[in-house]
Amino acid sequence: MTSVGSRRLRSKSFERKLERTAYLFILPAAILLIAFCIVPMLGSFWVSMQKMGVDLGQAEFVGLDNYTKALSDRRFIQSIGITLKYTAVEVPLQMIIGVLLSALLAKNTRLNKLFRSIYFLPVVASAVTVGVTWQLVLHSNIGIFTYWLKWLGFADVNLLNNTSTAIYVVVFVAIWKTFGISAIILVSAIQNIPDSLFEASALDGAGKVRQFFSVTLPSIMPSFWFLLMTRIIGSLQMFDIVYTMTGGGPSRSTTTMVVYIYDQAFNSMNKTGYATAMSEFLFAGIMLVTALMYYIMNKTSD
């Protein structure tokens, strides 16, 4: 009752004025988000049912033809396979490295802070820089890593030009670029664990390793699941490192879904309708992962 009473102190017209202000403040963002995010999303379903290039005047309604065509397109199916393979290798490795490093770097010592800022560094490097750097580092003739690997006894390393290894190089470089972010997200989760939990387990005689599994790991699970979700979604959308490092090759062995979609829409013949239909499969996959992860997160938080 008191809250209602105090709210009554503000006059109705004043409340209405505030409401108008709120709408006015939200308006610019709302217009932009609707125009450049929601409209294209809704429009994508229409585009995906057209046989068209960039000219809307020549668009021809073909129903679900683009979808059935995609499912019988061997190259598209291959790109799904490559994307899934990439995700299946990248995400677990990334998570293991992230958890391991966050456990080792959680304490705010000077040395740990230095290591953290080193690991975080590639965040500011563009995919182009990273792609070019690794392309040259692993170059079969001039690459310094190629030379070092040879020196270590690996004969004939030509990792980027080999159809069976190129995708793993992409995985490696993607992890190289982002493991610092993963580690830092988990570090801040570990730092938010109340000290009392560690002290209690220390009193129970738990060692460092035991503590990690019985206190640290369960406490950071919400951040862990969230990170896992963003990593899976990010991996399914893999584009820029592939594009700048391998261009999808050698002989299509690193052509992920988005690389293929980009190629169909913007490089070869501007098959925008077909490309959009393929991107709806990607959208469905991402929604599935999101729903699944939210289900798991809700279940584990109970």
Add this chain to the structure above:
Amino acid sequence: MRNETMKSVPLAHNRKTPPAVVAKRIIRYIPVFILLVFFAFLLLAPLLWMCLGAFKSDPEVLTYPPRFFPVGNNFLKNWENVLQQIDFWGMTVNTAIYAIGTTIPAMFVNALAGYAFARFRFRGKNFLFLLFLATMMIPFQVIMVPLYLEVYYIGWLNSFWGLIIPKIASAYWIFLCRAAFEGLPKDLEDAARIDGMNEFGIFTRIMLPLITPTMITVLLLSINNCWNDLLWPMIVASKSSMRTLSNGLAIFIGNRTDNYSSAFTAAAVSMIPMLILYLFGQKYFVAGQATSGIKG
């Protein structure tokens, strides 16, 4: 701050850790340290080698076995070569216009919306909130083709309008700002209202300055995102005079894989502005990533 002594020797009464325990702890740390150094090496070696490549001449780059450190300093000559082959300054200007032109309105538009969600009650708030939240789940890669068509039909292809306007609003920044505004004390704005200040003035002169750290995070991360963005500039700004650094260098290096020292030089120099940003604003970068996860 965790008390290390308390944890390892929980029931010890004396404050000093015995030397034997210290020694044991150091020995235990050695494998950890080696692992951390190994990761740091793996991270820094390629970047360093690339930057040093900017100082090597072409024959030097091609010698076998490859050297890590340059013999002389060939940087100026490489740099001249880069400038002859591509319009590096033009690309830098384009990138700067894209980054700043997006970021400044983005800070304003998104903070304004975040402020409304945090401090006002209004009808349809939950609906709008969910609508904004939904846009976060739409991956850019999925809408890129229709968005390209939209920009094409508006007539913004190969223009800064097309590059900038669709990138300004971001639910991610709105929620970051909303969280910051929610953390401010209640009824802060009422005092200003009594003084007769208008709502917009309250926002710009009282509330916005109070979330300066968040605004710096938005500023740095948004500039960094635009500077390194590849896909969107490639789609809407493909004309050579509109190319940004990311997009231009991807084409330049893709076309001329025989001209290594120029590639090294262009890539190294293009990284400098973001490196400076990182050196000065590292904690904001970390805060932005740690609070809301990764932005695809």
